[in-house]
Amino acid sequence: MARIIVQEAEFDIAAEMAALTASRTDIGALASFTGICRADEGLAAMVLEHYPGMTERAMARIAAEAEGRWPLTGCTLIHRVGRLPPGAPIVLVLTASGHRGAALDACAFLMDWLKTRAPFWKREEFTAGHARWVEARAEDDAAAERW
């Protein structure tokens, strides 16, 4: 059963990793991905909006898909919403498994599907005062399709 969280607050990566391995000795690999708000030219902040209710459902479905494809002992998906400045962590994916292949592949799969199948939208606010909605990228769709 995956741990699925949507929150405004920053997440504690070390604590989340420790929670997945606590009191277990069957885990040989713990993979992690952290998405960070990159300071693109003139970016003041990223504002993340989501569809409460559907977001959690979609994330749970994506996690269940990963658990069906790889022998995971644990999985954590945390996605932040609200206004995030450059340098702020946005998303955390953790996967634990007996071996690294499953953990690494499941982690990459979860990120690819999160980007294309969970209802989040990013709006970029610039220091000059203007703002724009981030457009979906064909490369992200292609990355999600490869699984």
Added chain:
Amino acid sequence: MQILYFAWVREKTGCGGEEITLPAEVRDVGGLMRHLAALSPGHAAAFANPAVIRAAVNQDFATSGDLVTNGDEVAFFPPVTGG
């Protein structure tokens, strides 16, 4: 039925959502988009290019041919950009 809008679809329609009564002749998501587009100039702008709008019926992704009924929650939004 409950209609929800997100991201720039919300900005263009000018509201996060609205309660409407589904007209008898509207049967699917595509028809609902055409119906909503006629509600105001903002709605018309939001739905001007249906190809760039995504939808969900009762919190599951849906396509224009999927059926809708009066008790449904239907959301319209741009392609997702999380992660």
